[in-house]
Amino acid sequence: MTERPHEFALIAELFAPLAAGASGALGLRDDAALLAAPDGYEIVITTDTLVAGVHFLSDTPADRVARKALRVNLSDLAAKGAEARGYLLALSLPGDVSMDWLHGFADGLAADQRMFGVSLYGGDTTATPGPLTLTITAFGFVPKGAMVRRDGARAGDAVFVSGSVGDAALGLALLNGERQTQDEAARDFLTGRHQVPTPRLALGRALRGIAHAALDVSDGLLADAGHIAETSQLRLAIDAARLPLSDAFVRVRGDDSARIAAATGGDDYEIVFTAPAEAAEAVQAAARASGVAVTEIGRVLPGAGVALLDAAGRDIAPEYKGFTHF
Amino acid sequence: MTERPHEFALIAELFAPLAAGASGALGLRDDAALLAAPDGYEIVITTDTLVAGVHFLSDTPADRVARKALRVNLSDLAAKGAEARGYLLALSLPGDVSMDWLHGFADGLAADQRMFGVSLYGGDTTATPGPLTLTITAFGFVPKGAMVRRDGARAGDAVFVSGSVGDAALGLALLNGERQTQDEAARDFLTGRHQVPTPRLALGRALRGIAHAALDVSDGLLADAGHIAETSQLRLAIDAARLPLSDAFVRVRGDDSARIAAATGGDDYEIVFTAPAEAAEAVQAAARASGVAVTEIGRVLPGAGVALLDAAGRDIAPEYKGFTHF
DSSP: OOOOOHHHHHHHHHHGGGGTTOGGGGGGOSSSEEEOOOTTEEEEEEEEEEEBTTTBOTTSOHHHHHHHHHHHHHHHHHHTTOEEEEEEEEEEEOTTOOHHHHHHHHHHHHHHHHHHTOEEEEEEEEEOSSSOEEEEEEEEEEETTOOOOSTTOOTTOEEEEESOSSHHHHHHHHHTTSSOOSOHHHHHHHHHHHHSOOOOHHHHHHTTTTOSEEEEOSSOHHHHHHHHHHHHTSEEEEEGGGOOOOHHHHHHHOSGGGHHHHHHOOOOOOEEEEEOGGGHHHHHHHHHHHTOOEEEEEEEESSSEEEEEOTTSOBOSOOBOOOOOO | OOOOOHHHHHHHHHHGGGGTTOGGGGGGOSSSEEEOOOTTEEEEEEEEEEEBTTTBOTTSOHHHHHHHHHHHHHHHHHHTTOEEEEEEEEEEEOTTOOHHHHHHHHHHHHHHHHHHTOEEEEEEEEEOSSSOEEEEEEEEEEETTOOOOSTTOOTTEEEEEESOSSHHHHHHHHHTTSSOOSOHHHHHHHHHHHHSOOOOHHHHHHTTTTOSEEEEOSSOHHHHHHHHHHHHTSEEEEEGGGOOOOHHHHHHHOSGGGHHHHHHOOOOOOEEEEEEGGGHHHHHHHHHHHTOOEEEEEEEESSSEEEEEOTTSOBOSOOBOOOOOO
């Protein structure tokens, strides 16, 4: 029943170079890979699936599909403070995928492997009558006990977010025609934020021992802040006026009217985290060292849930509740 | 773009008990899981995808889908000599999947977790407009350097296989109507072999230090023996007359005429391995200790490829070549 066309042998050849430099990958020529954490470290592992037409538009260039699939996983490792090391790739291919597409896909992986210092450790290729579906399982290392969890927020912590929020959702709206702009530079920036997010690996590592709780913004800032609130059994209050918006976002959407959209749009893959208010200097030092802006946007309070507050302290967003992220 | 309906929160609740007993799973309430191998061990990791209508018939009961998805991965760990510990589950669900189906699916996982001593460490649930697709990434532990690889066969080794071969492919033929039988007991056995394979974990562990090379029979005995031949750069000659056939297989298919089918049918998830001819006693002791029959079926020779030999030493099967198993 399992079809293993000759093409899959070609795919294996295409992907084999991606395993170079990872002795535990065994050249992708075995049934399993070997992992060992350095002494004093443990392994952090995460998995995320992308489905064509659900998580990316079906006409997205192959290299961008590959890079997004890898990066959304690396982003989870980043938020946990891990050093990324490698990944497994499960690829379900519809019949109309060409070898050209696959070459582009492998090129995208190769480029990001160089950028982030990771290798392919193994995988599985299957046929599917459905849309292209890819699951990446990525792993990395953290010093034992040093993983930054979701549930570590403390009342009195400040809430921070890296980079800017709302860009990726707006980029998607530009791609699918829900919004238009004549500003080509803004359009390129915003669609790039949707298609090729940037995992904040250096920042995540620098925040070990500083951040009490962290995760990456995939569901939207409020929803993800809600995950911290729920698992930490506290309340996160976000000041709408302090949300970091990119220039491109403001040029296309304006400013004040779009803050709810910025706080609820998904797929930014920034790190939202809490840290003691006294650590604000250390947070900014970590931000500078890793070359990404970090903005203080709110406070952790007793209570539950998240709120997006205007200048008068009123919650301007519908209620967001965190839920487990299985 | 990513839909995260309320149902996914219910799925998280449904799956949370599957993570009990795995501290590194963090209750499935974080973005990542933590793994640490015991001192002196390393982690063996593997991933396999099943697609409805490709790897299992779409009307397969939910608990059997779950168990097969888990077991094909555990089978890879078994062949490598690993002690299975846990898995991550990436589930892409079509819109018509019911909560009843999901309950059955979780029940199947729970039953197999008890049977094989593994826990759920994390995962991802997404929607798909295509068929139900599930990727499991399973991991376990082996003493450092003790993983049984594909490429370790030596000329002069004997070739062995556990259990019986050809059952699963025949079971599938019965399920999809390509073949018929009035023998209900045989039908149940053979369809069960297709739907719920048995990972040979105890045998795999017992073969550490004895087997030179091993993998599990997923593509078919000849194809998988071909993988050992290719990676070990040797030739594997299998005696057709020595292939272990189940009673049920013989009752439905007869004997001699079906040996090529038995040698090429996939999905048996037995272990095919090579070991020194002098180790035949040790192999049989391992088989007894793990409660599964092991049959010597052939020999490793200088050369390349695999052959299925009749009594006169003629190759009766088309040429099978191994290819990498990405």
